[in-house]
Amino acid sequence: MKYLLFYKPYGVLCQFTDNSDHPRSTLKDYISIPEIYPVGRLDRDSEGLLLLTNNGQLQNRLANPKFAHPRTYYVQVEGIPDESVLDRLRNGVIIKNYRTRKAKVRLLSPEPNLPPRMPPIRDRQSIPTCWLEMILTEGKNRQVRRMTAAVGFPTLRLVRVSIGGNGIKLDLTNLNPGESRELSANETKALLNFK
CATH class of the missing domain: 3.30.70.580 (Pseudouridine synthase I, catalytic domain, N-terminal subdomain)
Structure with missing residues (x-):
């Protein structure tokens, strides 16, 4: 094998x-x-x-x-969510008539040390970004992107960093x-x- x-x-x-x-x-x-x-x-x-x-x-x-089984993602989002937004992600959000499972979510500080993406993400001076660590135990289609969009913080970059x-x-x-x-x-x- x-x-x-x-x-x-x-x-x-x-x-x-x-x-x-x-x-x-x-x-x-x-x-x-x-x-x-x-x-x-x-x-x-x-x-x-x-x-x-x-x-x-x-x-x-x-x-x-x-x-x-857990999957850990580093997620760069547009804007900086407060604790109430992170709690919504933690408790599950509705996407396409489905409530996501509970997740572990935290702000990452400092931002993760990742290789630069090619091409780089768009950079808008007037809108700050931040990184989240999200640990999910399910993998619906485009789930992380749909979850962050549902709470008003679109995903700019998404990197799965670990499994298990x-x-x-x-x-x-x-x-x-x-x-x-x-x-x-x-x-x-x-x-x-x-x-």
């Missing part, structure tokens, strides 16, 4: 093929291991940690909402955008025992 961590850059599709009229960058441009697939997804305009494997049973377990908890935490340590590495024996053992 293969287990790979990949730092997905901005603008890369979270799939190996693109059948559009204007082909875009895909995982195939970075990963040459055959028959390996991402566990979960990151939108094209999101960055960060992606786990890939050919272990279908593990993929199903990690993708199943009932296991509620309860004995296993996979993160971006020693990876730059576009780089990947195989899991260590200890990481693989912990991942396979992850409940």
Whole structure:
């Protein structure tokens, strides 16, 4: 079995093929291991940690909402939310007639040390930005972006920095955008025992 961590850059599709009229960058441009697939997804305009494997049973377990495994994101938002806004995010917000699960949310200060995004986000002098750490246990389509928009603080940049908890935490340590590495024996053992 293969287990790979990949730092997905901005603008890369979270799939190996693109059948559009204007082909875009895909995982195939970075990963040459055959028959390996991402566990979960990151939108094209999101960055960060992606786990890939050919272990279908593990993929199903990690993708199943009932296991509620944590995913940690660093989120740059437009504006600076106060504690009441953060509480709304923590307690779940309504997006598309669905209330999100409770989340752990905090302001990050100082801002995280991340590689610059290419292209950089727009910079508007009159509107401040800040970074949040959001830990979710579900992964609905564009959920983080929809959550911050629902409380009036649009997401400018979104980076998944880690996956897991309860004995296993996979993160971006020693990876730059576009780089990947195989899991260590200890990481693989912990991942396979992850409940």
